[in-house]
Amino acid sequence: MRQRVDLIGREPECSALDQMIAAVRTGESRVLLLHGEPGVGKSALLAHLEGTAAGMRVLRAAGVESEMELAFATLHQFCVPLLDRLEDLPPPQRDALETVFGMRAGSPPERFLVGLAVLSLLSDASEGSPVLCLVDDAQWMDQASAQVLGFVARRLLAESIALVFAARHQAPDLFGLPALPIGGLTKPDALTLLTSATHAPLDHRIRDRILAEARGNPLALLELPRELSVTRVAGGFGLPHTDALPTRLEESFLTRVGELSHPSRLLLLVAAAEPVGDPTLVRRAAERLGITSAAALADEVDELLSFDVRVIFRHPLVRSAVYRAAEEEDRRAVHLALAEVTDRQTDPDRRAWHLACAAAEPDEEVAAELVRSAGRAQARGGLAAAAAFLRRSVTLTADASHRVERAVEAADASVRAGDLAAAQELVDIVELDSRNEFLRVRAQLVRGRIAYAAGSYNEAQGTLLAAARQLERFDMDLARETYLLAWGTAADGGRLLAISRAIRELPPPEGGPRPIDLVLTGCALLATDGRSAAIGTLREAMSALSDLPVQDLLKWGWAACGVSPAVWDEQVMCETYTRAVEVARSAGILTELPIYLVCLGSANSLIGDFTTAATLIAEADAVAATTGVPVAPYATLILLALQGKEEEAARLVAATVERPTADRRAAGVTTAHWAAAVLYNGLGRYEEALAAAQASARITQLIVSVWVLPELVEAAVRVGDTEIARDALERLTDAAQDCDTNWAQGILARCRALLGEDEAEDLHLRAIDRLGRTLLRPDLARAHLLYGEWLRRRGRRADARHQLTVAHGMFASIGMTAFAGRASRELLANGDRVHERAAAVPPGARLTPQERQIALLVREGLSNPEVGARLFLSTRTVEWHLRKVFSKLSITSRRQLRDALPHGE
Known part of the structure; x- marks a missing residue:
């Protein structure tokens, strides 16, 4: 354990870190991302943190720039001290972790299980003592490690664990985590540090120039004076450079490196190219280059590099400066030496990467090694790593036929990893060099996927449809998958009917339908024959998709996400979207991750968890900004409308509807009008709600245009146009009556109640009963509101007061300000005063969405570990939530949940 580090000018940051450690010692979990420019002192703050952690177990890892292409490299550093606990994990989690670490052979593991396994390892380790996890240089973590650690960070709660990242910027995989920006020191503190680092009095002009250029950066304050001789410091001559600070710092290090002997410089290059920091490996590679480490280390290398348990550079800028400035011939020689001393059996991927970096010309043996490494990386969920291995293999392949085949595979992996330029x-x-028609068609398929990922939907539709038709001659399974992708690009118009008819004409799949074949058939039926004809097949598909293997979900997740809304099942919808997000994060499918994030964000809005919805939307925007592919504002529209934020929602609705025709998709325009209808129904401006709902309902879109019908019924009834209301109800009945889910039947009963006359009260109660069994708190609150309004209009003030108070309390707790205002106005019209806590709120309404979900699963008989596996939480976090559930519901046992949360609640 390091001693506590006292840092000049960092009292606020150190105080925040000390408070974090104190909280962890009391049984809480904490996550923090320290971010700031190079040299600002992030590593020093980690050292301070470690110095305060007496009695805690400390786990360390660091991202390494040259190792960013190797999947799970940083995670392996992190987990090595915990691998003796693998036997205590549930078998699926243990198998997943052993597979991604190459400890066992096996089929590709369930990617989300890797994150859950790491979470379980940490939770288990924290039983003995609190755990402090430090990840330095997080901006250089490989993508797979970043995604898993981001997954873990978002699920820590009650495990006595602190997980702290230090990075130059907030990476997409860590977006949304609590963050502490680290800026420069104040001028007085900077002067104190500068004075402590100089051995001669500073001329005031030199001092002021250093302070100005360093901008409070501690490393700059320590390094910039090294450029100046004592004479120049005393004489007041100006500084020699005016370059940007990071470059200046690198040049400062390089100047010192340039003064070393050639053996010492080569030793530094070996250490820079060897990412693990294994001193034995570095020494063995150096010896192959004719360098004796003793002689090289004697040349003041220790100021830049330390040999201990690990080889560590004094600052990451030293590593990057040394590697980038080296001659290409030296770099190749160093990588070759490292490949020769890296074990072929235990570390084949790192060996292959070193060989690839050492190759100066095409080499089939190395290219084949890279292809094998790509297969292992993809099996472990490292899609970005697989793409990098395959792209390098293309460069090193001399045979033209092998080259184009590998180029197709590399293009496919690249588009999934979000590198559209490389894929193109x-x-x-392929299209220029290949004479193989099948490879050319596969390239056309990838081109269609690039167009789709880039938002060029019209181009994608035509390209994918043409590719699907041609693929029928070569690979019928791939053809069917391509038809489904084409259907998805055209799901709101365009060539939808032509694609659906082509699907219906396909011969039955040999060996029986796969889950994705059921989705394909159901989607085609939805377009050609209507929802009633498609519902049975889609229901069967939904059941099959619940156990869809991860590799299939990686390819078809977007299609799987479309089935549950089509059959009105919010539970499966939330579970499917959650799993799709976790798998996409773990596998690094950056082009599709925003789609899943938007879907999950929309689902969280529908169930009333607006905080989670906003976080997911922000993450989707961040990932989209990284890939350069804009994300549609569907989830934002829904969230703003339900929140009742009129100005923001109206502005975004107008921007979406008025967007140039080439960029307008029916789903976007339909969603915009639907959101406007929800907003104006909440505000009680029914004429505007009716106009928006009618505009949305006129568009032929297979999912959203159905969801807008309840808004149309409500608005039409409120303005007195029963003809429009009955027509909308008839269409809604056609869409929902065959779906015996609580969502479908609850919404249908709520809308029928508005036109039900004699049986209206029974329908209102049925709507509350059915929607009360769902996760859809906003719709349940609206059912209470409509029933309360109906009761008030019939003079039943006491009954109306109860329903309206319940509705108002639920709207207020969810954050639906417009609907809360509408309920408040109804209460005033009923002669009641509105009290913030006057509502007789159902017990379940006092729970957060996650608490409610855990409580419902426990009520159904699941154990805490089973709930944790279902919801990607540690068992201790489930226990923590369950204690809060018991407290809020005033119960003491799991059995009491059946009475505290009855099915009608």
């Missing part, structure tokens, strides 16, 4: 270059290679 590889597709061009």
Whole structure:
């Protein structure tokens, strides 16, 4: 354990870190991302944190720039001290972790299980003592590690664990985590540090220039004076450079490196190219280059590099400066030496990467090694790593036929990893060089997927449809998958009917339908024959998709996400979207991750968890900004409308509807009008709600245009146009009556109640009963509101007061300000005063969405570990939530949940 580090000018930051450690010692979990420019002192703050952690177990890892292509490399550093606990994990989690670490052979593991396994390892380790996890240089973590650690960070709650990242910027995989920006020191503190680092009095002009250029950066304050001789410091001559600070710092290090002997410089290069920091490996590679480490270390290398348990550079800028400035010939020689001393059996992927970096010309043996490494990386969920291995293999392949085949595979992996530019270059290679028609068609498929990922939907539809038709001659399974992708691009118009008819004409799949074949058939039926004809097949598909293997979910997740809304099942919808997000994060499918995030964000809005919805939407925007592919504002529209934020929602609705025709998709315009209808129904401006709902309902869109019908019924009834209301109800009945889910039947009963006359009260009660069994708190609150309004209009003031108070309390707790205002006005019209806590709120309404979900699963008989596995939480976090549930519901046992949360609640 390091001693506590006292840092000049960092009292607020150190105080925040000390408070974090104190909280962890009391049984809480804490997560923090320290971010700031190079040299600002993030590593020093981690050292301070470690110094305060007496009695805690400390786990360390660091991202390494040259190792960013190797999947799970940083995670392996992190988990090595915990691998003796693997036997205590549930078998699926243990198998998943052993597979991604190469400890066992096996089929590709369930990607979300890797994160859950790491969470379980940490939770188990924290039983003995609190755990402090430090990840330095997080901006250089490989993508797979970043995604898993981000997954873990979002699920820590009650495990006595602190997980702290230090990075130059907030990476997409860590977006949304609590963050502490680290800026420069104040001028007085900077002067104190500068004075402590100099051995001669500073001329005031030199001092002021250093302070100005360093901008409070501690490393700059320590390094910039090294450029100056004592004479120049005393004489007041100006500083020699005016470059940007990071470059200046690197040049400062390089100047010192340039003064070393050639053996010492080569030793530094070996250490820079060897990412693990294994001193034995570094020494063995150096010896192959004719360097004796003793002689090299004697040349003042210790100021830049330390040899201990690990080889560590004094600052990451030293590593990057040394590697980038080296001659290409030296870099190749160093990588070759490292490949020769890296074990072929235990670390084949790192060996292959070193060999690839050492190759100066095409080499089939190395290219084949890279292909094998790509297969292992993809099996472990490292899609970005697989793409990098395959792209390099293309460069090193001399045979033209092998080259284009590998280019197709590399293009496919690249588009999934979000590198559309690289994918396009590889597709061009195939189409230019290949004489194999099947490979050319596969390249056309990838081109269609690039167009879809880039938002060029019209181009994607035509390209994918043409590719699907041609693929029928070569690979019928791939053809069917391509038809489904084409259907998804055209799901709101365009060539939808033509694609659906082509699907219906396909021969039955040999060996029986796969889950994705059921989705394909159901989607085609939805377009050609209507919802009633498709519902049975889609229901069967939904059941099959619940156990869809991860590799299939990676390919077809977007299609799986479309089935549950079509059959009105919010539970499966939330579970499917959650799983799709976790799998996409783990596998690094950046082009599709925003789609799943938007879907999950929309689902969280529908169930009334607006905080989670906003976080997911922000993450989707961040990932989209990284890939350069804009994300549609569907989830934002829904969230703003339900929140009742009129100005923001109206502005975004107008922007979506008025967008140039080429960029307008029916789903976007339909969602915008639907959101406007929800907003204006909440505000009680029914004429505007009716106009928006009618505009949305006129568009032929298979999912959203159905969801807008309840808004149309409500608005039409309120303005007195029963003809429009009955027509909308008839369409809604056609869409929902065959779906015997609580969501479908609850919404249908609520709308029928508005026109039910004699049986209206029974329908209102049925709506409350059915929607009360769902996760859809906003719709349940609206059912209470409509029933309360109906009761008030019939003079039943006491009954109306109860329903309206319940509705108002639920709207207020969810954050639906417009609907809360509407309920408040109804209460005033009923002669009642509105009290913030006057509502007789049902017990379940006092629970957060996650608490309610855990409580419902426990009520159904699941154990805490089973709930944790279902919801991607540690068992201790489930226990923590359950204690809060018991407290809020005033119960003491699991058995009492059946009475505290009855099915009608």
